[in-house]
Amino acid sequence: MARNKNLFPFLLITTLFFLWGFAHNLDPILIPHLKKSFTLTTVQATLVDSAVFIAYFFMALPAGFIMRKFGYKIGIITGLLLFATGCYLFIPAANTQQYNFFLVALFIIACGLTTLETAANPYATALGDPTTGTQRLNFTQSFNGLAAFLAPIIGARVILTKGHTDAELNAMTAANRQLALAAEASSVKTPYFILGSVLVIIAIIFALTKLPRIQHTEGRPASKSLFHALAHRHLAWGVAAQFFYVGAQVCVFSLFILYAGKSAALSQVQAADYLGLCGLAFLIGRFLGTGIMQYIAPQRLLASYAAINILLCVVAITATGMITIYAVIAICFFMSVMFPTIFALGIKDLQGDTEFGSSLIIMSIVGGAIVPRIFAYISDATGNIQLGYVVPLGCFVIITLFGLTGCKVVAKDVVEPATVL
Incomplete structure (x- = not known):
């Protein structure tokens, strides 16, 4: 290697x-x-x-x-x-x-x-x-x-x-x-x-x-500014998609123990063990997703996985008992390829704007600081943490749209694909 x-x-x-x-x-x-x-x-x-x-x-x-x-x-x-x-x-x-x-x-x-x-x-x-x-x-x-x-x-x-x-x-x-x-x-x-x-x-x-x-030593003219980079439509979509993806991931992982205690009456240690299974599903999903991308275009796989997670969020909201836990573990599996795929599609063909584009997508990780608080407000206001899953559901809608249309490169002056870092 x-x-x-x-x-x-x-x-x-x-x-x-x-x-x-x-x-x-x-x-x-x-x-x-x-x-x-x-x-x-x-x-x-x-x-x-x-x-x-x-x-x-x-x-x-x-x-x-x-x-x-x-x-x-x-x-x-x-x-x-x-x-x-x-x-x-x-x-x-x-x-x-x-x-x-x-x-x-x-x-x-x-x-x-x-x-x-x-x-x-x-x-x-x-x-x-x-x-x-x-x-x-x-x-x-x-x-x-x-x-x-x-x-x-x-x-x-x-x-x-x-x-x-x-x-x-x-x-x-x-x-x-x-x-x-x-x-x-x-x-x-x-x-x-x-x-x-x-x-x-x-x-x-x-x-x-x-x-x-x-x-x-890419040999490309440097970007003028962050705003110049953001003028690329697919990058702007990529920043938004990554913002909502990280927000959804943090909602699912960070609030899992509190969620499992209410939806399936698990103890904190039991919930933590199932959270470990969420991580295992995430790991397996990344390996399998990388292999599947040899046969299915990354943007199509991304949109498909996000659409499946919309349905799984509905289960997480409406069901009770262990089926809610299994639904969330499945959500983790289908989230596995999202971060690197959004990143790669977002900086594709940016040429001299690649460095600023990469920084913008890294900055969009701030979604993990904002989106879970909306989840928490809904949970506290309703007294039902399961209803908080309307928030990641909405995030996966944005990611689905990015995979279907937002990731399309519309620039006319594409020279060569940018290196994905």
Whole structure:
């Protein structure tokens, strides 16, 4: 897959995909945990996602600047250290019992993740034979799916099993209840300290490793501005589609434990195990979808998968019991190819606008900060979290339209397809 001299750097890069996938998929564990520890509403609890995904909006362009100015190696080390700093901040956040402190820590973690994603995706693509760049990227992204499978299962047993049941808390005096909830909030300190320390070690390994220098010499005239890039109709559609896709994905994954407790009466640990199955379905779907695209055009597959998810959202809203859980697991399977497919179709044939187009699509990940809060408002206002699934349903309608018509390139001056990073 990579030449021998690139093998160790490639393996190091691959660890990054697993690490940021693991961090993202601990958030669905943190949401019910912090909701209980700080007695939050669902809307307040979704600030976890807001703190994480708003960082992508603010950090995408600075991260790109770091890569252009100082290179991929410095960018990766910067991302790892930001990631580690956020993890270590969980300790004073737990000690001070401040929910806002947790949100700041998560924002800093996400700034590190944004920097890592900005660096690792193009670096993995370019590290080796250009003709196998897409295969390398698909391989590394599979470890992101592996993390989506493992993180909820591990996180639930490390974090969610440390607390008291609602019945136990209700039986306590007010003072003892407050002490018990404070102790629960502190249960995150050890796992995040360990994660932060692992990240520091990996950053040191990167600093001591000589990474191949990657040059990008497309020979295309540079774009004038973000707005010039956004004039491409299919890019504008791609930004919108990615905004709503990430919003839908975060709704499904981050609120799954709360949803499963209501729709199927599962305990938090049971729900976390099924969330792991959601990650496994996502991983399998990515592998199968990549193979299916050899026979079905990506835009058609995208539209078909999104249309199927519209129907599955109807099941998630109207059904009860375990069928709702199976419907959501199926939604995860059909979401699996959406992010990379929207990304690739959105920056297709942008020529000199490719870099700005890529940044715009990365910035659109901010949908994960906004859309779940609409889900949460509906849930709190109606007292029925299942009704929140009208939000991802609407998102999949937008994605279906993008696959059917929005992704069509209408520019007349296409020279050559842009490289997908």
